[in-house]
Amino acid sequence: MTATTLDTTTTPAATAAATGVTVTKVAGRIGAVIGGVRLSGDLDEATVQAIRDALHAHKVVFFRGQEHLTDETQLEFTRLLGTPIGHPTVNLEGEYVLPITSEYGGAADQWHTDVTFVPAYPLASILRGIQIPEAGGDTVWANTATAYDELTPELKELANSLRAVHTNVYDYAGFSPDKDPEAFKKYQEVFASTKYETEHPVVRVHPVTGERTLLLGGFVQRIQGYSREDSKLLIDLLQGHVTRIENTVRWSWQAGDVAIWDNRATQHRAVSDFGRVTRVLHRTTVDGDIPVGVDGRASTPIKPTPAEAAA
Numbered sequence: 252m253t254a255t256t257l258d259t260t261t262t263p264a265a266t267a268a269a270t271g272v273t274v275t276k277v278a279g280r281i282g283a284v285i286g287g288v289r290l291s292g293d294l295d296e297a298t299v300q301a302i303r304d305a306l307h308a309h310k311v312v313f314f315r316g317q318e319h320l321t322d323e324t325q326l327e328f329t330r331l332l333g334t335p336i337g338h339p340t341v342n343l344e345g346e347y348v349l350p351i352t353s354e355y356g357g358a359a360d361q362w363h364t365d366v367t368f369v370p371a372y373p374l375a376s377i378l379r380g381i382q383i384p385e386a387g388g389d390t391v392w393a394n395t396a397t398a399y400d401e402l403t404p405e406l407k408e409l410a411n412s413l414r415a416v417h418t419n420v421y422d423y424a425g426f427s428p429d430k431d432p433e434a435f436k437k438y439q440e441v442f443a444s445t446k447y448e449t450e451h452p453v454v455r456v457h458p459v460t461g462e463r464t465l466l467l468g469g470f471v472q473r474i475q476g477y478s479r480e481d482s483k484l485l486i487d488l489l490q491g492h493v494t495r496i497e498n499t500v501r502w503s504w505q506a507g508d509v510a511i512w513d514n515r516a517t518q519h520r521a522v523s524d525f526g527r528v529t530r531v532l533h534r535t536t537v538d539g540d541i542p543v544g545v546d547g548r549a550s551t552p553i554k555p556t557p558a559e560a561a562a
């Protein structure tokens with residue numbers, strides 16, 4: 252990076268420079284490693300702002316060497332980025348750390364954005380590597396803003412007009428039932444214990460960056476107003492742009508690594524190539540806002556209906 256003298260401390264580069272935070276890109280379109288930060292709940296506001304700026308610019312940021320973190324201090328750090336929120340069905344009330352573990356078999360190996368089956372899904376997720384296989388078990392993220400950007404003007408117009416229904420009724424985590432069929436069944440029952448359905452715009456305007464992003468991923472069930480067959484073709488067409496390898500970054504975990512992603516501008520998936528060894532990461536999430544489409548229309552909840560929610 253070239254050193255420039257800035258007479259203001261409000262630009263992202265100046266904020267980063269003032270705090271000793273370094274930001275180094277990993278792939279061409281997504282991902283950066285942040286150096287010079289020991290994550291905790293005690294970071295000063297300038298450092299937190301430098302992390303936010305890097306997150307918005309690079310969509311997923313990585314920190315190495317954060318072995319000192321515990322569930323408690325990961326949660327304290329999470330509070331600096333916003334309001335922590337537990338998983339709507341898997342976590343108990345007031346429980347904010349979600350273990351991502353291979354003990355039921357497999358991993359979340361389908362492309363998804365976290366928790367899009369509810370209207371105000373998390374704005375960011377924070378994942379900490381705890382028990383990492385010797386080889387394999389990487390995570391891959393995709394930039395849904397550059398995916399939108401590369402569409403032709405005609406496809407952008409079409410995408411801008413679409414609304415999609417997202418649901419948790421099937422299990423995104425892709426756990427292989429052969430490992431422990433009972434545990435697998437139990438997890439699926441818990442995961443879908445309340446059935447959620449939400450209609451989101453397919454193109455979401457990012458509330459901070461103003462970028463247009465494709466809002467799809469593994470919880471999408473159908474496109475409103477289209478047949479099942481046409482829905483599938485449309486979803487595959489757009490999703491194919493999201494997961495184009497040029498829009499992705501792949502991270503090879505070490506214990507003590509932390510990844511934070513902008514859940515409003517990314518999809519991600521695990522690479523389920525580590526056999527039967529145990530892989531454990533702990534996730535916290537930051538509560539989000541209700542998406543708004545290019546036409547200004549917000550997402551709308553479908554299920555649970557008020558009557559179902561009251562039952």
Ligand SMILES: O=C(O)CCC(=O)C(=O)O
Binds near residue numbers: 359365520532534
């Ligand atoms: O296990 C992984 O690599 C990804 C897990 C995941 O989807 C998540 O933490 O939201």
Ligand SMILES: [Fe+2]
Binds near residue numbers: 363364365519
């Ligand atoms: Fe996820």
